[in-house]
Amino acid sequence: MHRILLIAAALVATPAFAEANPQIDYPGFQMLTASVAPARAGRLLAFDRFQAEAAKKGTLLLDARSKDAFAAGHIQGAVNLPLTDFTAESLAAVIGADPNRPILIYCNNNFSNDRAPVRVKAAPLALNIQTFINLVGYGYPNVWELADVVDYNDAKVRWVKG
Structure with a gap:
Protein backbone atom coordinates (compact mmCIF):
# COMPACT_ATOMS: atom_id res chain seq x y z
CA MET A 1 0.00 0.00 0.00
CA HIS A 2 2.76 2.47 0.91
CA ARG A 3 4.58 1.74 -2.36
CA ILE A 4 1.46 2.57 -4.32
CA LEU A 5 1.12 5.87 -2.47
CA LEU A 6 4.77 6.75 -3.09
CA ILE A 7 4.57 5.86 -6.77
CA ALA A 8 1.36 7.86 -7.15
CA ALA A 9 2.96 10.81 -5.36
CA ALA A 10 5.98 10.66 -7.66
CA LEU A 11 3.76 10.61 -10.74
CA VAL A 12 1.72 13.56 -9.52
CA ALA A 13 4.82 15.53 -8.54
CA THR A 14 6.64 15.28 -11.86
CA PRO A 15 4.43 16.70 -14.59
CA ALA A 16 4.77 20.35 -15.48
CA PHE A 17 1.36 21.93 -15.37
CA ALA A 18 -0.18 25.29 -14.67
CA GLU A 19 -2.27 25.33 -11.50
CA ALA A 20 -5.81 26.36 -12.39
CA ASN A 21 -6.37 27.95 -8.98
CA PRO A 22 -3.93 30.77 -8.17
CA GLN A 23 -4.57 30.18 -4.44
CA ILE A 24 -3.10 26.65 -4.64
CA ASP A 25 0.64 26.22 -5.22
CA TYR A 26 1.61 22.55 -5.24
CA PRO A 27 5.12 23.17 -6.62
CA GLY A 28 5.60 25.75 -3.86
CA PHE A 29 4.49 23.16 -1.31
CA GLN A 30 7.00 20.68 -2.73
CA MET A 31 9.81 23.24 -2.44
CA LEU A 32 8.77 24.15 1.11
CA THR A 33 8.64 20.49 2.11
CA ALA A 34 12.11 19.85 0.67
CA SER A 35 13.56 22.91 2.41
CA VAL A 36 12.04 21.96 5.78
CA ALA A 37 13.25 18.35 5.76
CA PRO A 38 16.85 18.99 6.93
CA ALA A 39 15.71 21.29 9.76
CA ARG A 40 13.08 18.81 10.92
CA ALA A 41 15.64 16.01 11.09
CA GLY A 42 17.49 17.97 13.77
CA ARG A 43 14.36 18.97 15.69
CA LEU A 44 13.17 15.56 16.93
CA LEU A 45 13.19 15.30 20.72
CA ALA A 46 13.21 12.23 22.95
CA PHE A 47 10.32 12.23 25.41
CA ASP A 48 12.35 13.30 28.47
CA ARG A 49 13.87 16.25 26.61
CA LEU A 61 3.08 23.08 23.51
CA LEU A 62 0.83 22.98 20.44
CA ASP A 63 -1.69 20.22 19.77
CA ALA A 64 -2.87 20.47 16.15
CA ARG A 65 -5.32 17.57 16.37
CA SER A 66 -9.06 18.17 16.04
CA LYS A 67 -10.96 19.97 18.79
CA ASP A 68 -12.80 16.73 19.60
CA ALA A 69 -9.58 14.71 19.92
CA PHE A 70 -8.03 17.44 22.07
CA ALA A 71 -11.10 17.55 24.33
CA ALA A 72 -10.98 13.77 24.70
CA GLY A 73 -7.38 13.96 25.93
CA HIS A 74 -4.11 15.84 25.53
CA ILE A 75 -0.77 16.42 27.21
CA GLN A 76 -1.13 18.75 30.18
CA GLY A 77 -0.32 22.33 29.25
CA ALA A 78 -1.03 21.88 25.54
CA VAL A 79 -2.91 24.52 23.57
CA ASN A 80 -5.17 23.39 20.75
CA LEU A 81 -5.25 24.87 17.27
CA PRO A 82 -6.38 22.26 14.74
CA LEU A 83 -4.25 22.10 11.61
CA THR A 84 -7.38 22.72 9.54
CA ASP A 85 -7.72 26.10 11.30
CA PHE A 86 -4.14 27.28 10.59
CA THR A 87 -4.05 30.75 9.04
CA ALA A 88 -1.57 33.56 9.53
CA GLU A 89 -4.03 35.24 11.87
CA SER A 90 -4.99 32.19 13.96
CA LEU A 91 -1.35 31.19 14.41
CA ALA A 92 -0.35 34.71 15.46
CA ALA A 93 -3.20 34.75 17.98
CA VAL A 94 -2.05 31.46 19.57
CA ILE A 95 1.74 31.81 19.22
CA GLY A 96 2.04 35.52 19.96
CA ALA A 97 4.25 38.25 18.59
CA ASP A 98 7.58 36.39 18.68
CA PRO A 99 7.97 34.26 15.53
CA ASN A 100 11.00 32.58 17.16
CA ARG A 101 9.04 31.36 20.17
CA PRO A 102 9.84 27.68 20.82
CA ILE A 103 6.93 25.52 19.66
CA LEU A 104 6.66 21.84 20.60
CA ILE A 105 4.35 19.54 18.64
CA TYR A 106 3.05 16.00 18.96
CA CYS A 107 0.37 13.94 17.23
CA ASN A 108 -1.57 10.69 17.36
CA ASN A 109 1.43 8.78 16.04
CA ASN A 110 3.42 9.62 19.17
CA PHE A 111 1.19 7.30 21.20
CA SER A 112 1.20 3.51 21.23
CA ASN A 113 -2.44 3.18 22.31
CA ASP A 114 -4.05 3.30 18.81
CA ARG A 115 -7.49 4.08 20.18
CA ALA A 116 -9.48 7.26 20.64
CA PRO A 117 -8.39 9.96 21.05
CA VAL A 118 -5.08 8.95 19.41
CA ARG A 119 -5.86 6.67 16.49
CA VAL A 120 -2.62 6.06 14.60
CA LYS A 121 -2.50 7.61 11.12
CA ALA A 122 -0.68 6.25 8.08
CA ALA A 123 2.99 7.01 8.80
CA PRO A 124 3.62 9.21 5.71
CA LEU A 125 0.53 11.24 6.68
CA ALA A 126 1.28 11.70 10.38
CA LEU A 127 0.03 15.04 11.62
CA ASN A 128 3.46 16.03 12.95
CA ILE A 129 4.80 16.19 9.40
CA GLN A 130 2.05 18.48 8.16
CA THR A 131 2.13 20.61 11.30
CA PHE A 132 5.91 21.10 11.10
CA ILE A 133 5.76 22.10 7.44
CA ASN A 134 2.86 24.49 8.01
CA LEU A 135 4.42 26.21 11.01
CA VAL A 136 7.70 26.80 9.19
CA GLY A 137 5.81 27.85 6.06
CA TYR A 138 3.90 30.45 8.07
CA GLY A 139 7.17 31.85 9.42
CA TYR A 140 7.71 30.01 12.71
CA PRO A 141 11.14 28.35 12.42
CA ASN A 142 11.62 27.27 16.06
CA VAL A 143 9.51 24.09 15.91
CA TRP A 144 10.45 20.94 17.84
CA GLU A 145 8.74 17.57 17.55
CA LEU A 146 8.25 14.67 19.92
CA ALA A 147 10.20 11.79 18.40
CA ASP A 148 9.18 8.93 20.68
CA VAL A 149 6.17 6.66 20.84
CA VAL A 150 4.73 6.62 24.36
CA ASP A 151 1.72 5.19 26.18
CA TYR A 152 -0.60 7.99 27.21
CA ASN A 153 -1.46 5.96 30.33
CA ASP A 154 2.13 6.39 31.53
CA ALA A 155 2.03 8.82 34.48
CA LYS A 156 5.06 10.68 33.06
CA VAL A 157 2.97 11.78 30.07
CA ARG A 158 0.61 13.83 32.27
CA TRP A 159 -2.36 13.13 29.99
CA VAL A 160 -5.43 15.28 30.66
CA LYS A 161 -8.95 14.25 29.66
CA GLY A 162 -11.53 16.89 28.98
Whole structure:
Protein backbone atom coordinates (compact mmCIF):
# COMPACT_ATOMS: atom_id res chain seq x y z
CA MET A 1 0.00 0.00 0.00
CA HIS A 2 2.76 2.47 0.91
CA ARG A 3 4.58 1.74 -2.36
CA ILE A 4 1.46 2.57 -4.32
CA LEU A 5 1.12 5.87 -2.47
CA LEU A 6 4.77 6.75 -3.09
CA ILE A 7 4.57 5.86 -6.77
CA ALA A 8 1.36 7.86 -7.15
CA ALA A 9 2.96 10.81 -5.36
CA ALA A 10 5.98 10.66 -7.66
CA LEU A 11 3.76 10.61 -10.74
CA VAL A 12 1.72 13.56 -9.52
CA ALA A 13 4.82 15.53 -8.54
CA THR A 14 6.64 15.28 -11.86
CA PRO A 15 4.43 16.70 -14.59
CA ALA A 16 4.77 20.35 -15.48
CA PHE A 17 1.36 21.93 -15.37
CA ALA A 18 -0.18 25.29 -14.67
CA GLU A 19 -2.27 25.33 -11.50
CA ALA A 20 -5.81 26.36 -12.39
CA ASN A 21 -6.37 27.95 -8.98
CA PRO A 22 -3.93 30.77 -8.17
CA GLN A 23 -4.57 30.18 -4.44
CA ILE A 24 -3.10 26.65 -4.64
CA ASP A 25 0.64 26.22 -5.22
CA TYR A 26 1.61 22.55 -5.24
CA PRO A 27 5.12 23.17 -6.62
CA GLY A 28 5.60 25.75 -3.86
CA PHE A 29 4.49 23.16 -1.31
CA GLN A 30 7.00 20.68 -2.73
CA MET A 31 9.81 23.24 -2.44
CA LEU A 32 8.77 24.15 1.11
CA THR A 33 8.64 20.49 2.11
CA ALA A 34 12.11 19.85 0.67
CA SER A 35 13.56 22.91 2.41
CA VAL A 36 12.04 21.96 5.78
CA ALA A 37 13.25 18.35 5.76
CA PRO A 38 16.85 18.99 6.93
CA ALA A 39 15.71 21.29 9.76
CA ARG A 40 13.08 18.81 10.92
CA ALA A 41 15.64 16.01 11.09
CA GLY A 42 17.49 17.97 13.77
CA ARG A 43 14.36 18.97 15.69
CA LEU A 44 13.17 15.56 16.93
CA LEU A 45 13.19 15.30 20.72
CA ALA A 46 13.21 12.23 22.95
CA PHE A 47 10.32 12.23 25.41
CA ASP A 48 12.35 13.30 28.47
CA ARG A 49 13.87 16.25 26.61
CA PHE A 50 10.47 17.12 25.13
CA GLN A 51 9.03 17.34 28.64
CA ALA A 52 11.95 19.44 29.87
CA GLU A 53 11.56 21.87 26.97
CA ALA A 54 7.77 22.05 27.51
CA ALA A 55 8.37 23.14 31.11
CA LYS A 56 10.45 26.16 30.06
CA LYS A 57 8.85 29.57 30.34
CA GLY A 58 7.67 30.90 26.99
CA THR A 59 7.54 27.54 25.24
CA LEU A 60 4.27 26.69 23.48
CA LEU A 61 3.08 23.08 23.51
CA LEU A 62 0.83 22.98 20.44
CA ASP A 63 -1.69 20.22 19.77
CA ALA A 64 -2.87 20.47 16.15
CA ARG A 65 -5.32 17.57 16.37
CA SER A 66 -9.06 18.17 16.04
CA LYS A 67 -10.96 19.97 18.79
CA ASP A 68 -12.80 16.73 19.60
CA ALA A 69 -9.58 14.71 19.92
CA PHE A 70 -8.03 17.44 22.07
CA ALA A 71 -11.10 17.55 24.33
CA ALA A 72 -10.98 13.77 24.70
CA GLY A 73 -7.38 13.96 25.93
CA HIS A 74 -4.11 15.84 25.53
CA ILE A 75 -0.77 16.42 27.21
CA GLN A 76 -1.13 18.75 30.18
CA GLY A 77 -0.32 22.33 29.25
CA ALA A 78 -1.03 21.88 25.54
CA VAL A 79 -2.91 24.52 23.57
CA ASN A 80 -5.17 23.39 20.75
CA LEU A 81 -5.25 24.87 17.27
CA PRO A 82 -6.38 22.26 14.74
CA LEU A 83 -4.25 22.10 11.61
CA THR A 84 -7.38 22.72 9.54
CA ASP A 85 -7.72 26.10 11.30
CA PHE A 86 -4.14 27.28 10.59
CA THR A 87 -4.05 30.75 9.04
CA ALA A 88 -1.57 33.56 9.53
CA GLU A 89 -4.03 35.24 11.87
CA SER A 90 -4.99 32.19 13.96
CA LEU A 91 -1.35 31.19 14.41
CA ALA A 92 -0.35 34.71 15.46
CA ALA A 93 -3.20 34.75 17.98
CA VAL A 94 -2.05 31.46 19.57
CA ILE A 95 1.74 31.81 19.22
CA GLY A 96 2.04 35.52 19.96
CA ALA A 97 4.25 38.25 18.59
CA ASP A 98 7.58 36.39 18.68
CA PRO A 99 7.97 34.26 15.53
CA ASN A 100 11.00 32.58 17.16
CA ARG A 101 9.04 31.36 20.17
CA PRO A 102 9.84 27.68 20.82
CA ILE A 103 6.93 25.52 19.66
CA LEU A 104 6.66 21.84 20.60
CA ILE A 105 4.35 19.54 18.64
CA TYR A 106 3.05 16.00 18.96
CA CYS A 107 0.37 13.94 17.23
CA ASN A 108 -1.57 10.69 17.36
CA ASN A 109 1.43 8.78 16.04
CA ASN A 110 3.42 9.62 19.17
CA PHE A 111 1.19 7.30 21.20
CA SER A 112 1.20 3.51 21.23
CA ASN A 113 -2.44 3.18 22.31
CA ASP A 114 -4.05 3.30 18.81
CA ARG A 115 -7.49 4.08 20.18
CA ALA A 116 -9.48 7.26 20.64
CA PRO A 117 -8.39 9.96 21.05
CA VAL A 118 -5.08 8.95 19.41
CA ARG A 119 -5.86 6.67 16.49
CA VAL A 120 -2.62 6.06 14.60
CA LYS A 121 -2.50 7.61 11.12
CA ALA A 122 -0.68 6.25 8.08
CA ALA A 123 2.99 7.01 8.80
CA PRO A 124 3.62 9.21 5.71
CA LEU A 125 0.53 11.24 6.68
CA ALA A 126 1.28 11.70 10.38
CA LEU A 127 0.03 15.04 11.62
CA ASN A 128 3.46 16.03 12.95
CA ILE A 129 4.80 16.19 9.40
CA GLN A 130 2.05 18.48 8.16
CA THR A 131 2.13 20.61 11.30
CA PHE A 132 5.91 21.10 11.10
CA ILE A 133 5.76 22.10 7.44
CA ASN A 134 2.86 24.49 8.01
CA LEU A 135 4.42 26.21 11.01
CA VAL A 136 7.70 26.80 9.19
CA GLY A 137 5.81 27.85 6.06
CA TYR A 138 3.90 30.45 8.07
CA GLY A 139 7.17 31.85 9.42
CA TYR A 140 7.71 30.01 12.71
CA PRO A 141 11.14 28.35 12.42
CA ASN A 142 11.62 27.27 16.06
CA VAL A 143 9.51 24.09 15.91
CA TRP A 144 10.45 20.94 17.84
CA GLU A 145 8.74 17.57 17.55
CA LEU A 146 8.25 14.67 19.92
CA ALA A 147 10.20 11.79 18.40
CA ASP A 148 9.18 8.93 20.68
CA VAL A 149 6.17 6.66 20.84
CA VAL A 150 4.73 6.62 24.36
CA ASP A 151 1.72 5.19 26.18
CA TYR A 152 -0.60 7.99 27.21
CA ASN A 153 -1.46 5.96 30.33
CA ASP A 154 2.13 6.39 31.53
CA ALA A 155 2.03 8.82 34.48
CA LYS A 156 5.06 10.68 33.06
CA VAL A 157 2.97 11.78 30.07
CA ARG A 158 0.61 13.83 32.27
CA TRP A 159 -2.36 13.13 29.99
CA VAL A 160 -5.43 15.28 30.66
CA LYS A 161 -8.95 14.25 29.66
CA GLY A 162 -11.53 16.89 28.98
